[in-house]
Every structure is written in C-alpha cells, then in structure tokens.
Amino acid sequence: MMKMNPLRSRRAEWLVTLPSLLWLALFFAVPSVIVLAFTFHGHTPNGGVGEWSLSTWRELVDPDYPVIVWKTIRVSLEVTVWSIVLALPCAYAIARMGRRWRSVVAGAIMLPFWTSFVVRVFAWKTMLHPDGWLQACYLAFLRLRAWAFGWLPGCGGQVDPASSTILDSEAAVVLVSVYTFLPFAIMPLYTAAEKFDFALLEAARDLGAKNFYAFRKIFIPGIRQGLISAILMVFIPAIGSYVIPQMLGGTNCVLIGNKIFMRAIQNRNIPHASALATLMAVSVLIPIACAMWWRRSQSARDRKRLDAETARLMTGGAS
Amino acid sequence: MKRSYFSLAVLGAVLAFLYVPILLVVAYGFVPNGISMSFFGADGSFLGFTGRWYAQLFAGHHAVRALLESFWLSLTIAGLATLVSCILGTTAALALHRWRDRLQAIHHALVYTPLIMPDILIGISLLMLFVACRVECGFWTILVAHVTFCVSYVTMTVLARLEDFDDRIVEAAYDLGAGPWYTFFKVELPMLLPGIVAGGLLAFTLSIDDVVITSFVNGAGTNTFPTYVSSMTKHSRNLPSVFALSTLMLLFTCVLVGVSKLVSGRRPKGVSNNTKKGK
Numbered sequence: 001m002m003k004m005n006p007l008r009s010r011r012a013e014w015l016v017t018l019p020s021l022l023w024l025a026l027f028f029a030v031p032s033v034i035v036l037a038f039t040f041h042g043h044t045p046n047g048g049v050g051e052w053s054l055s056t057w058r059e060l061v062d063p064d065y066p067v068i069v070w071k072t073i074r075v076s077l078e079v080t081v082w083s084i085v086l087a088l089p090c091a092y093a094i095a096r097m098g099r100r101w102r103s104v105v106a107g108a109i110m111l112p113f114w115t116s117f118v119v120r121v122f123a124w125k126t127m128l129h130p131d132g133w134l135q136a137c138y139l140a141f142l143r144l145r146a147w148a149f150g151w152l153p154g155c156g157g158q159v160d161p162a163s164s165t166i167l168d169s170e171a172a173v174v175l176v177s178v179y180t181f182l183p184f185a186i187m188p189l190y191t192a193a194e195k196f197d198f199a200l201l202e203a204a205r206d207l208g209a210k211n212f213y214a215f216r217k218i219f220i221p222g223i224r225q226g227l228i229s230a231i232l233m234v235f236i237p238a239i240g241s242y243v244i245p246q247m248l249g250g251t252n253c254v255l256i257g258n259k260i261f262m263r264a265i266q267n268r269n270i271p272h273a274s275a276l277a278t279l280m281a282v283s284v285l286i287p288i289a290c291a292m293w294w295r296r297s298q299s300a301r302d303r304k305r306l307d308a309e310t311a312r313l314m315t316g317g318a319s
Numbered sequence: 320m321k322r323s324y325f326s327l328a329v330l331g332a333v334l335a336f337l338y339v340p341i342l343l344v345v346a347y348g349f350v351p352n353g354i355s356m357s358f359f360g361a362d363g364s365f366l367g368f369t370g371r372w373y374a375q376l377f378a379g380h381h382a383v384r385a386l387l388e389s390f391w392l393s394l395t396i397a398g399l400a401t402l403v404s405c406i407l408g409t410t411a412a413l414a415l416h417r418w419r420d421r422l423q424a425i426h427h428a429l430v431y432t433p434l435i436m437p438d439i440l441i442g443i444s445l446l447m448l449f450v451a452c453r454v455e456c457g458f459w460t461i462l463v464a465h466v467t468f469c470v471s472y473v474t475m476t477v478l479a480r481l482e483d484f485d486d487r488i489v490e491a492a493y494d495l496g497a498g499p500w501y502t503f504f505k506v507e508l509p510m511l512l513p514g515i516v517a518g519g520l521l522a523f524t525l526s527i528d529d530v531v532i533t534s535f536v537n538g539a540g541t542n543t544f545p546t547y548v549s550s551m552t553k554h555s556r557n558l559p560s561v562f563a564l565s566t567l568m569l570l571f572t573c574v575l576v577g578v579s580k581l582v583s584g585r586r587p588k589g590v591s592n593n594t595k596k597g598k
Contacts, residue, residue: 012499013418017426020411020470024429027467031444034451049450089326090333096323105330112337114572115344118530118548119565122558123340126347126356179336186333232435240437242531243549257439257531264443264535270450277443281436288435 038274047268056271060279065259069279072255075170076238078149079177083185083234084227086178091189091226092219095196106190109183117180121247124176128166128248138166138175145171168250176244184233192226193219228291236284256280341569348372348563353556372559376567383560389547390564396458396543397526400465405519407466408473409511415474416481433471441468442535449536456538464536465526472525473518480514 039057042050094105112120127134166172196219204214220227242257249255256276264273349368350356360366375383411430415423433441445464449456488510492502530545537546548561 013414013420013422016410016417017414017422020407020414020474021422021426021429023407023467023470024433027445027448027463028433028441029429031448034447035444038447086329086333089329093323093326093330096326105334108334109337112341113524114576115341115565115569116545116548117528118545119344119561120340122548122551122561123343123347126558127340127343129356179340182333182337236435236437240439240531242439247549257437260439260443261534264446270447273443274447277440281440284435284437284440 035274035277038271039278041271043269043271047270049270056275059272060275065276065279068254068256068259069283071170071253072239072241072257072280073283074152075174075177075253075255076235076241078145078174079181079238080231080235081148082174082178083182084189084230086182087185087189087230088220090186091193091223092215094186094190095193096198102194106187109186113183118243118247120180121176121244124172124179125167125247128172130165130167135166138171141175142171145174167248168252170249170253172248173241173245173253173255176248177238177241180244181234181237184237185230188226188229188233189223190226192223192229196222225295228294232287232291235287239280239284344562345566345569347559348566350559350562353559356558372563375560376563383557385542386544386547386557386560386564389542390544392458392542393527393544396462396465397523399462400469400526401519401523403462403466404469404473404522405515407470408518408522409477409515411470411474412477412481412514413507415478416484430471430474433468434475438468438529438531439535442532445532446535456536457541460536460538461533461541461543464532465529468529468532469522469526472521473515476518476521477511477514480511480517484510 038049040052040054042053042055044050090109094102094109097105128138200218200222201214204218205211209217240257241255242261245253245255245258246261249258256279260273260276260280263269263276346358347356349370349372350358351366351369352358352360353372358366358368374380376387379387411426415427415430442464445460445467446456448454449460454460488506489502492506497505528545529543530549533543534546534549537543542550544564551557551561
C-alpha cells in the first residue's frame with residue numbers, strides 16, 4: 001500500500017497556510033476594507049470619523065480633487081513615455097552585447113539601488129539648485145517636453161526661462177521620477193529582448209526594411225510582453241508617487257499621493273484620505289485589468305492560430 | 320550597423336544619468352561648506368575636501384546623534400522584519416506550492432496583491448487600521464508594516480526556488496520513515512536556503528529603504544533613516560553627514576556583493592577543475 005504523505009492532510013494545509021494567511025488578512029485585507037468603509041463616513045472637526053454618510057463622496061467633486069487626479073495621471077503617463085523611450089534602445093543595446101558584457105551592464109543598471117532612495121532624491125535636490133549647471137539642461141528638457149506633449153491640455157505653451165526654476169516644478173518631478181523608475185523599465189524589456197531572435201531583424205533588412213521600420217514592426221511586437229510589464233512597472237509606482245513630488249515638486253506639483261498624506265496626517269481628515277486612496281487604487285487597477293485582458297485575448301488568439309495551423313498540417317498530411 | 324551605435328549612445332547617456340547622482344552623493348560626503356553644499360568659496364577659489372563629516376560620524380558627535388539613532392532604528396527594524404517575513408514567506412511558499420485548492424487561491428491573491436499596489440496604499444490602509452483600533456503608532460507599527468510588505472516578496476522568491484524543486488525527494492524522505500518536522504529541517508530547509516537568503520536580502524533592502532509606508536505609521540518622533548532624511552530641511556547642517564553615511568553604506572554593500580560574487584563564482588570553477596583532474 002502507498003504510504004500516505006502526512007503533509008497532504010487538510011490539517012497540515014491549514015497549519016502551514018495559517019501564519020501568512022492570518023497576517024495578510026489582518027494587515028492587508030482588513031485595512032483595505034476599513035479604508036473603503038471610511039469613505040462612507042463623514043468627518044468630525046476634531047479629526048475623528050463621523051456618522052455613516054455619503055458626504056465624503058459628494059465633497060470629492062470639489063474642484064481641487066479632479067484637477068489633482070488628472071495631474072497625477074498626466075505626470076505618470078509622461079514619466080512612463082519617457083522611461084519607455086529611453087529604456088527601449090538600452091534594452092536593445094544590452095541584449096546585443098556579448099554574454100559577459102551583458103551581465104556587467106545589467107548589474108550596473110541596478111547598482112544605483114544600493115544607495116538609499118531618499119538620499120538619491122536629496123542629491124538631485126542639491127543638484128537642481130537654481131544656481132546650478134543643470135538649469136541649462138533643464139531648459140532644453142522643458143522645450144523638448146513642450147514639443148512632445150504640447151497637444152495634451154496643460155502641458156504645452158511657451159517656455160519662459162525667467163519664471164522656470166528647476167526646483168519646485170512639475171518638470172523636476174518628471175525628471176527624477178524617470179531617473180528612479182528607468183531601471184524598472186529597462187529590466188523587463190531587456191529580459192524580453194534577450195529571448196528575441198535577432199535573425200528576424202536581419203531577415204527584415206534583407207527583405208528591404210529600413211532599420212527603424214524593422215525595429216518598429218519586428219522588434220517591438222516581438223518583445224510586447226516585456227513592454228507591457230515595463231509600462232506597468234513604471235506607471236503604477238508613478239501613480240503612487242509621494243516622496244519625489246513632496247521633496248522636489250513644492251507647491252507646484254501636488255499629486256494624489258501628497259494629498260492623501262496631507263489629509264491623513266496634517267489635516268486629520270481620515271474619510272477624505274480614504275476616498276483619495278480608493279480613487280488611486282481604481283486608477284491602478286484599470287491598467288492592470290486591461291493588461292490581463294489583453295494577455296488573455298492574445299493567448300486565445302495564439303491558440304486559435306495554432307489550432308488552425310495544426311488542422312492545416314493534419315489535413316495536408318492526410319491528403 | 321547604424322542602429323546599434325544609436326542604441327549604444329542612448330545606453331551610455333542613460334548610465335551617465337543613473338550614476339551622476341551617485342557620484343555626487345560620494346563627493347558631497349567630503350564637501351567643505353555644509354551650508355552652501357559647495358566646493359568653492361565666495362571668491363570662486365577651490366576649498367578642497369574635508370574628512371570632518373566622517374570624523375563626526377565615527378565620533379558619534381552630538382550634531383549627528385539623531386541621524387545615527389535613526390540609522391540604528393532602521394537596522395533593527397530591517398533585521399526583525401527580515402526575520403519574521405522570512406518565516407512567514409517560507410511557510411506561505413510551501414503552502415502555495417504543495418496545495419492547489421480554493422484556500423490557496425485566496426492565499427495566493429492575498430500574497431500577490433500587495434506586490435502590485437503602490438506603497439502608499441499599504442501605508443494609508445495600515446494607518447486606518449491603527450486609527451480604527453486606536454493603536455499608538457511607533458516602533459511596533461513600523462515593524463508590522465514592514466513585515467506586511469516584505470512577506471509577499473519573500474514568498475515569491477522562495478516559490479520560484481520551489482518550482483525547480485524535485486518533490487520526489489520529500490516523498491522519498493517520508494518513505495524512509497522521516498516525520499514531517501524532520502523532513503522539513505533536514506531535507507526541505509537546506510534545499511530552500513538559497514531562496515530564503517535571496518528573499519531575506521530583498522526584504523532587508525526594501526525595509527531599510529522604505530520611506531513611504533513608514534512615514535504613515537511612524538507616529539511622532541520615531542524616525543527611521545529614510546524618514547529622518549526626508550524630513551530634513553533644504554540645506555540642513557547634517558546633509559554632508561547623511562551623504563557620508565550613505566557612501567559608507569554603498570561601500571559596505573559593494574564589498575558584500577563583491578565577496579558573495581567571488582565566493583559563488585569560484586565554486587563552479589573549482590568543481591570543473593576537480594572533474595578534469597578526476598578524468
């Protein structure tokens with residue numbers, strides 16, 4: 001008779017599962033429910049949580065909040081676009097290197113993480129001092145940004161060097177956010193590019209495709225899984241960004257994260273903080289749901305294509 | 320190829336972009352003027368480097384006492400959070416690997432969701448829990464928060480290690496009469512150890528670097544190193560000391576990684592040499 005593995009029993013499963021399950025239920029699931037519940041309460045003047053009511057959700061229409069939500073999404077999109085644009089050539093270049101160089105450069109990209117994040121942001125803050133040499137670079141960046149994103153409401157317009165200080169501006173937040181999240185964009189793209197068959201690009205060129213055309217039509221679709229991960233890896237933390245706008249954005253770049261902190265810690269308006277947190281969770285979950293749906297539809301399409309191919313081969317083999 | 324040169328140029332620029340702030344962190348640790356954070360005097364003359372900030376750190380000067388206290392608090396919390404999250408993460412990974420039922424589906428969702436949520440949401444929801452339960456924020460709330468976000472990372476790292484695991488070894492241990500505890504400590508744990516160590520290192524790094532979650536649950540007066548630094552005013556006198564301390568941390572990590580690379584890189588070479596000799 002087969003010996004029963006004692007760890008396969010139901011009791012053992014509960015025993016092994018319970019520690020982490022309880023911990024995460026108590027400190028992650030329950031708090032999330034509390035946040036949601038607090039949004040359906042009013043707030044009391046002394047910083048407490050009032051009676052059940054819909055007043056918090058009604059107050060969110062306050063012109064202040066939609067502007068901040070839109071600004072957060074816009075800044076996050078900008079950061080994502082810049083990160084991907086910079087990360088794509090990097091991932092391509094690393095993947096085309098020899099094995100030895102590849103691991104060295106990939107390591108070099110992650111190395112900045114060994115310095116404390118806040119300290120790096122502080123180094124930027126010192127560098128971005130209004131008298132610093134970065135002012136010139138900053139103005140160039142500002143002109144490029146106005147050119148690239150001028151069509152988005154609130155991003156365009158003329159660049160005025162006199163009124164554009166580096167610190168305490170939205171551009172400083174975008175710049176340092178790109179700096180912080182860039183490695184997170186390069187890594188998934190590089191992992192995908194490493195598996196990519198570069199002979200396909202040679203083939204496209206042999207068939208007369210221009211370099212950039214081949215890059216766009218063969219390379220980008222070939223690494224799309226990595227591209228989706230890279231976009232999420234940048235967009236989600238950018239939405240939740242709080243330290244960078246707080247330290248470098250001043251009063252000109254207050255994002256949802258800062259507003260949540262202000263409401264929760266400074267004004268002690270717990271229901272408002274909860275409602276903003278709920279809004280943030282929604283704006284993070286939408287792109288994740290889209291990516292999951294896209295992945296599922298892609299795999300369904302691939303399967304269908306594979307079935308058709310198999311059927312063709314089988315009928316071809318039969319005839 | 321034209322394209323390749325272009326991408327290499329971008330890569331070079333990006334590496335420079337990533338490293339300039341790091342080099343500045345190291346340089347500012349030797350800055351002579353701690354208020355203007357400048358190496359140059361008012362007349363434009365070069366003032367040279369100073370080891371004053373390092374001396375202050377090593378002497379435990381009263382000016383850097385709060386900084387050093389926050390640093391030790393960070394180390395303590397990171398150490399404890401790593402320990403607890405390694406235990407919880409390992410059991411979680413074992414459960415997720417061994418069983419595939421509805422309970423584990425819920426368990427997996429609970430482990431996975433914190434990974435995709437922005438830190439600030441974990442911070443605010445824990446703060447709400449502590450507010451609802453009327454818990455005073457301080458050392459223990461920081462520790463609980465750190466364990467909560469570290470558990471998921473440890474679980475995922477250990478789980479990845481378990482995927483390459485030959486389950487028949489465990490079955491064999493049972494068939495040979497070993498009990499569940501004996502099997503765990505003598506068979507599973509030694510094989511999982513590299514995964515647990517990797518997960519623990521990740522947890523330690525995340526915990527010691529966290530500022531967002533900590534700043535929600537630290538209460539008044541309890542500062543870890545990152546929250547202390549982020550609460551400093553623009554050009555506080557302690558700024559060069561912060562940069563000096565960061566340089567020391569960077570140096571320590573580099574040495575640690577270099578040694579571990581050397582140790583792990585040497586072993587396969589030695590093994591191949593031995594087999595060659597054997598042949």
